[in-house]
Structure formats: C-alpha cells, structure tokens
Amino acid sequence: MLPGALRRLLRVTLAWVAPLCSERGSGLLATPPRSRAPGSLKCLLGVSNMEVTGTSLKRGYLVVEGDDCVGRAEEVKKQKISECCLLKAEGGLDSDCLPSSETEPQPREDVGAGKGEKNSGAQLEAEEEEDGFSEEGEEEEEAESFAEMMKHGLTELDVGITKFVSSHQGFSGILKERYSDFVVHEIGKDGRISHLDDLSVPVDEEDPSEDVFTVLTTEEKQQLEELQLFKNKETSVAIEVIEDTKEKRTVIHQAIKSLFPGLETKTEDREGRRYIVAYHAAGKKALANPRKHSWPKSRGSYCHFVLYKENKDTMDAINVLSKYLRVKPNIFSYMGTKDKRAITVQEIAVLKISAQRLAHLNKCLMNFKLGNFSYQKNPLKLGELQGNHFTVVLRNITGTDDQVQQAMNSLKDIGFINYYGMQRFGTTAVPTYQVGRAILQNSWTEVMDLILKPRSGAEKGYLVKCREEWAKTKDPAAALKKLPVKRCVEGQLLRGLSKYGMKNIVSAFGIIPRNNRLMYIHSYQSYVWNNMVSRRLEDYGLKPVAGDLVLKGATATYIEEEDVHNYSIHDVVMPLPGFDVIYPKHKISEAYREMLTADNLDIDNMRHKIRDYSLSGAYRKIIIRPQNVSWEVVAYNDPKIPLFNTDVDNLEGKPPPVFASEGKYRALKMDFSLPPSTYATMAIREVLKMDTSIKNQTQLNTTWLR
Numbered sequence: 001m002l003p004g005a006l007r008r009l010l011r012v013t014l015a016w017v018a019p020l021c022s023e024r025g026s027g028l029l030a031t032p033p034r035s036r037a038p039g040s041l042k043c044l045l046g047v048s049n050m051e052v053t054g055t056s057l058k059r060g061y062l063v064v065e066g067d068d069c070v071g072r073a074e075e076v077k078k079q080k081i082s083e084c085c086l087l088k089a090e091g092g093l094d095s096d097c098l099p100s101s102e103t104e105p106q107p108r109e110d111v112g113a114g115k116g117e118k119n120s121g122a123q124l125e126a127e128e129e130e131d132g133f134s135e136e137g138e139e140e141e142e143a144e145s146f147a148e149m150m151k152h153g154l155t156e157l158d159v160g161i162t163k164f165v166s167s168h169q170g171f172s173g174i175l176k177e178r179y180s181d182f183v184v185h186e187i188g189k190d191g192r193i194s195h196l197d198d199l200s201v202p203v204d205e206e207d208p209s210e211d212v213f214t215v216l217t218t219e220e221k222q223q224l225e226e227l228q229l230f231k232n233k234e235t236s237v238a239i240e241v242i243e244d245t246k247e248k249r250t251v252i253h254q255a256i257k258s259l260f261p262g263l264e265t266k267t268e269d270r271e272g273r274r275y276i277v278a279y280h281a282a283g284k285k286a287l288a289n290p291r292k293h294s295w296p297k298s299r300g301s302y303c304h305f306v307l308y309k310e311n312k313d314t315m316d317a318i319n320v321l322s323k324y325l326r327v328k329p330n331i332f333s334y335m336g337t338k339d340k341r342a343i344t345v346q347e348i349a350v351l352k353i354s355a356q357r358l359a360h361l362n363k364c365l366m367n368f369k370l371g372n373f374s375y376q377k378n379p380l381k382l383g384e385l386q387g388n389h390f391t392v393v394l395r396n397i398t399g400t401d402d403q404v405q406q407a408m409n410s411l412k413d414i415g416f417i418n419y420y421g422m423q424r425f426g427t428t429a430v431p432t433y434q435v436g437r438a439i440l441q442n443s444w445t446e447v448m449d450l451i452l453k454p455r456s457g458a459e460k461g462y463l464v465k466c467r468e469e470w471a472k473t474k475d476p477a478a479a480l481k482k483l484p485v486k487r488c489v490e491g492q493l494l495r496g497l498s499k500y501g502m503k504n505i506v507s508a509f510g511i512i513p514r515n516n517r518l519m520y521i522h523s524y525q526s527y528v529w530n531n532m533v534s535r536r537l538e539d540y541g542l543k544p545v546a547g548d549l550v551l552k553g554a555t556a557t558y559i560e561e562e563d564v565h566n567y568s569i570h571d572v573v574m575p576l577p578g579f580d581v582i583y584p585k586h587k588i589s590e591a592y593r594e595m596l597t598a599d600n601l602d603i604d605n606m607r608h609k610i611r612d613y614s615l616s617g618a619y620r621k622i623i624i625r626p627q628n629v630s631w632e633v634v635a636y637n638d639p640k641i642p643l644f645n646t647d648v649d650n651l652e653g654k655p656p657p658v659f660a661s662e663g664k665y666r667a668l669k670m671d672f673s674l675p676p677s678t679y680a681t682m683a684i685r686e687v688l689k690m691d692t693s694i695k696n697q698t699q700l701n702t703t704w705l706r
Contacts, residue, residue, distance in 0.1 A: 024468055027653045093158070133281055145208060153631055154425055155693045160530030161419045162538045162683075165623065166410035170689025173668060180311055180642050181279025181393040186335065186346040187386040187673060194345050196308040196647040199362065199371040201355045211295050215255050216246075224278055226325060228260045236279040241267075260326055261298065289333070295352045300375035302333075302349045305358055308369040308647055313340040317368065318348070324361055325353060325469050333379035336388075343646055349380045387675040389628065392684065393643050394668040401633060404668055407687045408631045411672070414542070415570065415625035416686035417533065420526035421679035422693050430455050436524030437599050439517075440606075444505040452479070464491060469524045474502070487517065506610065514612065521613055528595060532653040533574055533622050536588050547585035549619065556619050558585050569623050578617020579606040626672035626683060635663030643667055 038288055156162065176182055186194040216239070218223070223237045239256075241249055253265045256278050263278045290344065309317050313483050314337040315329075322329040329479040331351040332386040338344035350358070355373035362370055397404065426432040430450050438446040467490075474477070476497035483491045489512055496508030509517065544550075546561040550571045559567055574588075575581035577596060582591040583603075596603045608614040634643060642649070645656050670687075674680060 063283065096459060130275060153693065154422065154431055156422065156691050158352065158431070159422065159425050159527055160419075160532075160534050161422075161692075162534045163417055164686060165414050165417055165537075165542055166407070166686060168406040168410055168689070169399075169403055171397060171403050171407070173394030173399075174685070175392070175394055175399040176341070177393075177395050178642065179341075180644070180646055181395065183344045183391045183644075183646060184342055184344040184346075185389045185391075186338075186344075187389055188335070188347060189229075189384045189386060191386055193389050194306050194347050196306045196345055196369055196371045197651065199359065199369075199651065200373075201359045202373055202375065215251050215287075216245070216259070221259070223254060224260050227278060227280070228263055228326060236271070236277050238268070238275040238277045238606065239604075241274045241276060249274070249276060254662050258354075261434065269650070281545050288499045300377045302351055302357050302376045302379050303348045303353055303358060304347060304372075304374050304376050304380070305355070305370050306345060306372040307348045308343070308345050308371075309338070310343050310367040311340060313369065313553065314338045314344075314346070314620075316340070317703060320368070321350075321361065323367065325357065327353065333381065335380050335382060335385040345647055349376065349378075352553070369650075369651075383676065383678060387673055387678070389673045390671065390680055391644060392670045392680070394670070394684075395643075395686075396665045397633070397668050398670075404633055408629070408668075408670070411626060411683060411687055412629040413625075416624050416683045417537070417622045418621055418678060419530050420535065420684050423680040423681075424526050425523055431527075432523035435525035436520035436527075437601075439521055440524060440608065440615070441600055442609060444509070447509060448493065448497075448505050448539060463488075463490065466494075476502075498643065517612065521615060525615065525617075526579070528574050528592070529574060529620060531595065532588060532592055535591050536574060536622065538585075540589065542569045544569055545586065547589075549574065549584055550621060552679045556580075556582055570621070570625055572623070573619040573621050574613075576618045576620060577603060578615035581617035581619065592641060620677070624674065624678050624683075626674055628673045630670065632669050632671060634667050635665070636660055637664045638669060639665060643669060 054379055058315055099340070175534050187312045188194060201329075219672070220237075220239055227234060229235045239252060241252065249267060253267075253276060256265050256276070262277070263280060265276050265278050268275050268277050305704070307317060312320070314334060318332045318334075322332065331347045331353070336346070336347060338346055355375070358370050358373065361368065399407070424432075434480075435447060435450045438444075438450060452467060454471050461483060462484055464478050469475070469482050470479040476494040478492040480486070480491060480498065483492060486495065492512045493508060496511035497505070499511070500507040540548075544559055544564055544567040546559055546564055549556045549561045550559055550567055550569075551557075551573055558572065559572075575583055575592075577592065583592050593603050606615045606617065636643065641657060643659075645654055672683065674683065681692050
C-alpha cells in the first residue's frame with residue numbers, strides 16, 4: 001500500500017491534462033464528480049532557454065498541493081443515478097456508447113475543437129457500484145492502478161510533440177487547484193461569447209402551470225416511466241383523481257403529457273371513481289419524437305439555452321438532462337462538445353421541450369445551471385462555433401515578472417505549435433493510433449487483438465478479467481460475461497464477435513458506433529501530423545519557404561519562391577494524410593511518404609475497401625496565435641480563494657475577489673480565445689515550457705517523493 005500522501009498525489013495527477021485536451025468521449029482519466037478539483041499540480045520545471053529547432057526537454061520536478069474534496073452526498077447520489085447506463089430496456093433511452101479504457105475521446109470544444117462529429121450519447125457507468133469499492137478503497141485502488149498504468153503510458157516524444165517556438169525560460173505554477181481556475185466560454189458563429197446571465201423563463205401562455213411538476217407522486221411517476229419505456233407488461237396506467245375537479249384533471253393530463261413524451265391520456269369512470277388513464281399513442285417511435293400536436297404552432301420548435309456545467313463533459317450532461325426529462329439524447333443539439341474537468345458554458349438546443357420544463361431542472365440538478373432561454377426555428381450544428389474563450393489561472397507561480405511578461409508576449413505575438421494534445425492518443429499501453437493504423441492496413445485480426453488482448457499497466461478489474469478470459473479461451477461470449485459494463489468498446493466488439501463469428505471481424509467491429517470507430521483512424525492521422533510538423537520546424541524553422549502550403553478559401557496552394565515574402569508562418573498549413581490532399585513541395589513531402597511506407601500504407605491510395613475508413617485528409621495550421629490575449633499577476637494569501645468570479649458567482653451577486661498588495665503567493669491569470677480544433681494544453685505547454693504527458697508528470701512526482 002502506498003503512503004497516503006503519495007497515493008493522493010498519484011490520484012490527482014490526472015487532473016492536469018484532462019481538462020485541457022480537446023478530446024471527446026468518456027473522460028478516460030476522470031474521477032467521480034466533485035464540486036472542486038480533487039487536487040492541484042505544481043510543476044517546477046526550470047527549463048533552460050530553447051531554440052525553435054531544439055528537440056530536448058530538460059526535466060524538472062513536480063509538487064502537488066493538498067487534496068480538496070467537497071460534495072453533497074444526496075445530490076451526488078442523484079447524479080450517479082442519472083449517470084448509470086441509461087435504461088437498458090428495449091425501447092428505452094439508450095445512448096450511443098463511448099470508448100473504454102483504451103479509446104481516445106474525440107475533439108472537445110473546451111479547448112476549441114469543433115469539427116463535425118455526429119451528436120451521440122455518452123457511456124455512462126456507475127463505476128463505484130459495479131466494482132464494489134468504497135470511496136476510500138476506490139481511492140487506494142485508483143492511485144495504485146494509475147501509477148502502474150502510467151509506467152506504460154505515452155510521452156510527448158512518442159506522439160511527435162518535440163518543439164517549442166519561443167525562447168523564454170519556463171517557470172512553474174499550479175494548474176487547476178479549483179475548477180474555477182479553468183473556465184471555458186463558447187464563442188458562437190456570430191462571434192458572441194456565451195454567458196449564463198439570465199435565469200428567467202420566457203412568458204408563454206401555452207405553458208402549463210407549475211403544478212405539473214408536483215401533482216404526481218413518486219410512485220406514479222415510476223409507473224408512468226416504466227410504461228413509457230415498455231418496461232412492464234401493462235398497456236396503461238390508471239391514476240385515480242382524488243380531488244375530482246376539472247382543474248385538477250387538467251393538471252394531471254398536462255403533467256403526464258409534458259413529463260412523459262409518447263404517452264396520451266383519457267378520463268374514465270370505474271365503479272364510481274374517476275381515473276386518468278395513460279397509454280402509448282404511437283409506440284416506441286414516440287420516444288424519439290415528442291408529440292407534435294402538443295407544441296404551440298406559434299413557437300419555434302427548438303428551445304435554445306445556455307448550459308453552465310461543472311465536472312461534466314457535454315455528452316454526460318446531455319444524458320443526465322435526457323434522463324431527467326425522460327427523452328432520448330438525440331433530440332439535443334450543440335455546436336461543440338466540452339470537456340469534463342472544467343467549468344464550461346455553451347449553447348444547447350432541444351426539440352420541443354419548454355423553457356419552463358428545462359428551468360425546473362435547476363431545482364434538482366447539482367453542478368448544472370440552465371438559462372438564457374429562447375425559442376428558435378432551427379437546431380444547432382456541430383462546428384458552427386468560432387471557437388472558445390478561456391480563463392485560466394496558474395497559482396503559486398515561480399517566474400519573475402519579466403519571465404511572465406516574456407512568456408505571455410510570446411504567446412500573444414508568436415503563438416504555439418498547433419499539435420494534437422496527448423489525450424488524442426489514449427492513456428494505456430495500446431495507443432489509439434496503433435488501432436487506427438491496423439484499420440487502415442486492413443489488418444482486422446490485429447485490430448481485434450489490440451483492443452482485446454491483455455496489456456501492460458493497470459485497468460479496472462473487470463477489464464483485466466475480461467482480457468484474461470479472452471486470451472485463454474478466445475470465446476467472445478465467455479469474455480463478455482466478465483464485463484458488467486457491456487457498452488465499452490471491448491463489450492461492443494465481443495458482442496459483435498458473438499453475433500457474427502470470429503471470421504467476420506469487420507462486421508463485429510462495425511457494431512461499435514461510427515464516431516468511436518473513426519476516432520482510431522483520426523488518431524493515426526494526428527500522430528502523423530504531429531511528427532511531420534516537428535520535422536517541418538526542425539528543417540525550416542519559423543518562416544514560410546517555397547513549397548509550403550497555404551489555404552486560399554478551402555483550397556490549398558503552394559507558396560512560390562517569388563511569393564514567400566507575402567506570407568508568414570501563421571499562414572502555413574500541413575496536411576493530415578488522405579486521398580484528397582496535396583503535400584508540400586519540399587523534403588517534408590518525402591518524409592510523409594517514408595512514414596506511411598514504414599507503416600505499410602500507400603500515401604497514393606488512402607481509399608479503404610470499406611468506405612467509412614477511407615481518409616480524405618484535411619489541412620491544419622502549424623502555428624496558432626491566440627486572440628484576445630490578456631493576463632495579470634495577482635498576489636494572494638489563501639490558496640483556496642477564487643481568483644475570479646464565474647457566471648454563477650455573478651448571478652448570485654458575489655463580489656469580485658480582493659487581492660493582497662503583497663501576498664504569500666502569486667498567480668498568473670490568463671485570458672485567450674482559440675479557434676476550433678485547437679488544444680489549450682499546447683498553449684499552456686508553450687508558456688510553462690513543460691512536457692504535458694501524464695507519464696512524465698507521474699514519474700517526476702514519484703522520483704521527487706523518494
């Protein structure tokens with residue numbers, strides 16, 4: 001057993017990278033919901049000045065500050081109920097499944113990711129209940145397994161992240177001591193930053209009274225929910241009207257129709273008593289399509305609202321909302337997903353759910369706040385946003401005022417390398433890009449083995465047992481029995497193998513939701529891109545050269561020798577490999593070819609036998625210069641005080657923090673905006689001059705504590 005301090009230190013290290021990486025999915029390193037960050041990470045790095053072409057990182061050491069855990073047990077329990085696998089009954093509120101331990105989440109908007117993935121549900125697991133751990137036991141298991149896992153994890157070097165663009169000296173700071181130290185506000189397509197600043201509900205005569213939320217008993221709601229989800233053999237539910245008045249009957253009718261989409265009601269007399277009978281109007285299809293006739297024609301079909309959330313990624317949040325609203329998650333739309341380990345503010349749209357009903361959720365949900373309601377004709381679309389605005393606090397910084405000034409001026413004037421961050425590539429000993437490479441190679445046995453075989457590093461106990469059973473028997477049904485959570489990638493693949501057989505791995509793999517399958521090959525593209533950009537900066541530095549690519553509209557063109565002076569490094573793009581891109585006209589083109597050839601891939605034929613896995617490619621700027629950059633160094637004495645107000649703080653009328661003129665600690669507060677598909681991790685990496693990989697941070701922690 002590890003000492004308590006070391007155990008806590010290893011457990012909280014995961015808080016460093018997760019909130020910053022623009023990855024979509026299940027929050028692979030996420031700990032159970034807490035109202036504050038479970039710890040903080042101080043990176044004392046002391047990196048010397050580095051040239052643009054320098055490839056080595058001088059390592060320092062890390063110090064973790066105290067653990068901070070606050071929560072309300074009853075509300076957390078409510079949240080965990082909502083997070084459990086959503087109603088697995090046939091016709092229930094099933095969500096799409098998200099990746100398991102080895103699967104890399106897709107780009108998240110909390111760091112500017114906004115490319116057009118299809119909206120899908122999230123994998124929701126009640127991990128504590130399934131594993132049978134007490135909170136204390138889970139913390140011990142989690143710390144030990146995390147430390148063991150990271151021995152086999154990736155470093156930045158492993159995924160091609162090797163360069164810096166600035167020459168300032170790195171310094172240390174504590175990131176994410178509180179959730180309020182990392183706040184993300186979505187920037188809409190009109191350039192407006194989303195803020196939660198109005199909780200009022202639009203006045204609408206069509207809305208039912210507030211009584212609809214209280215007129216039904218808990219038992220009646222349970223019976224109606226089971227009826228709605230076809231979880232019982234009954235075809236109707238009868239609710240006796242005790243106070244038989246027209247007003248009371250009207251409220252009950254409204255409550256059932258409003259709270260349980262898909263159910264209709266009628267009034268019946270039975271043996272001298274009056275009952276309201278609920279029944280299915282349109283079968284299972286009604287669950288996905290709220291009743292059309294009950295929505296006012298004068299009102300837009302979509303209710304848009306601003307969602308403030310803490311310690312939830314967007315898909316988890318939508319699944320919680322859909323659970324409480326008793327609708328399917330796919331009636332929600334959004335412009336981009338936001339990560340878990342942060343406070344985030346974004347716009348959401350939902351089909352034919354009233355603002356009144358949404359606002360009622362503010363009374364029963366923890367770490368959520370809904371507001372700024374409006375009715376619109378259209379939903380939101382992925383990728384429509386302009387980016388995200390970040391407010392980030394680095395506490396207890398060690399850099400001098402001059403060092404901070406140099407670092408932030410460099411970030412503002414030059415920017416940072418637009419690398420894909422570490423979480424793009426997974427967290428276990430089998431990187432997601434390896435699975436993607438095997439898919440592109442059409443090596444389906446290898447795909448199956450990479451996902452299912454035993455691996456170095458620790459995982460949840462049930463996954464270890466599943467992998468061991470698979471290695472021993474190669475029996476998908478037997479291995480599947482070892483999994484209490486069937487929605488993980490392993491469970492889905494095993495279910496596919498049971499259905500289609502071992503000789504049809506392609507069809508078995510196809511059971512995994514499309515977005516999750518494509519994440520693997522996108523991870524491989526990102527792996528190639530990172531390596532090629534490092535090579536490009538190594539060979540040509542921070543200046544455009546003849547043969548580089550720039551975009552004119554959506555079309556890539558070459559920079560000719562006579563036009564070099566018309567461009568800057570901020571105009572240069574590099575391709576992600578695919579059949580619909582061109583490559584630079586200098587030696588980096590050959591480097592692409594060599595890398596893909598070494599991976600047994602043909603750069604001239606990136607079309608796959610299976611259309612889904614054909615890569616068209618894309619272009620990505622190699623240097624990103626943040627917009628709206630501002631910063632200040634503040635002094636403070638209490639390491640737990642908030643250093644700026646959140647939207648909810650402002651709504652509650654909390655005064656802004658008052659700083660000491662000369663405090664015990666100094667903090668760097670940064671504000672900046674990033675475009676879609678950009679990683680805030682890499683911006684902060686450039687400021688601090690540090691390796692963001694969890695493996696390096698964990699090793700540095702354990703080395704320092706010895």
